[in-house]
Amino acid sequence: MDPAKQRRLEAAGWRVGTAAEFLKLSPEESAYVEMKFLLSRRLRDARLKEGLTQAELAERLGSSQSRVAKMEAGDRSVSIDLLLRALLQMGLSPRQIARVIG
Amino acid sequence: MDPAKQRRLEAAGWRVGTAAEFLKLSPEESAYVEMKFLLSRRLRDARLKEGLTQAELAERLGSSQSRVAKMEAGDRSVSIDLLLRALLQMGLSPRQIARVIG
């Protein structure tokens, strides 16, 4: 957020902070959520790069369109395990995956 | 395995191969298992480096000694999610974790 906007909001009585602050996440929880977010975004990029729909990717993964949507959204019901398996299935190497989270 | 030993075994009628071959793992499955193994070994190293017993680490993680043993063994019942959370709890940064799997 740009500083000017933040000043305007705070002048209007709003408190401005990060999602982690709002949700009272510990540093470890924040890092976990961040890693998950990065992996989910990478999955979406990989799918779009191959010109696939969520349904097509789902079929390739042996899953469903709705689950792919949730994977890409970093939904609470999606584990990092699932994201990692999906990315490996998309042909990413462990090294490439490491670059995503590091 | 050293070549001489392999020759001896094969001369005795044994077939020699990798775990992945024996278990008929796809490349993706192999990579997944490998990542999990690397993470579990890193957790053990981190624990020993701090001079903790499994029980002490378990308490720090809000878990149990038996589960820590399984984490370090890369047991089937242990998810990569759990290993990642444990490593973050041990103070590793996402960057350090990336170096483990990459």
Place this chain on the structure above:
DNA sequence: GCAAGGTATGTCGAATCAGGCATAGCACAA
């Protein structure tokens, strides 16, 4: 030998996560 401290293994009930279905939302062409 055996006792103690640490680690591994098997099992359980509870919690979480999986895939799948239904359907809502959303953008765009006809």
Place this chain on the structure above:
DNA sequence: TTGTGCTATGCCTGATTCGACATACCTTGC
């Protein structure tokens, strides 16, 4: 507008994973 293709969301049910407990299995020192 309506229809069509794609994506998002809510819920259900079964599978997996969780922490926990009991107990077996080492080592090491007595």
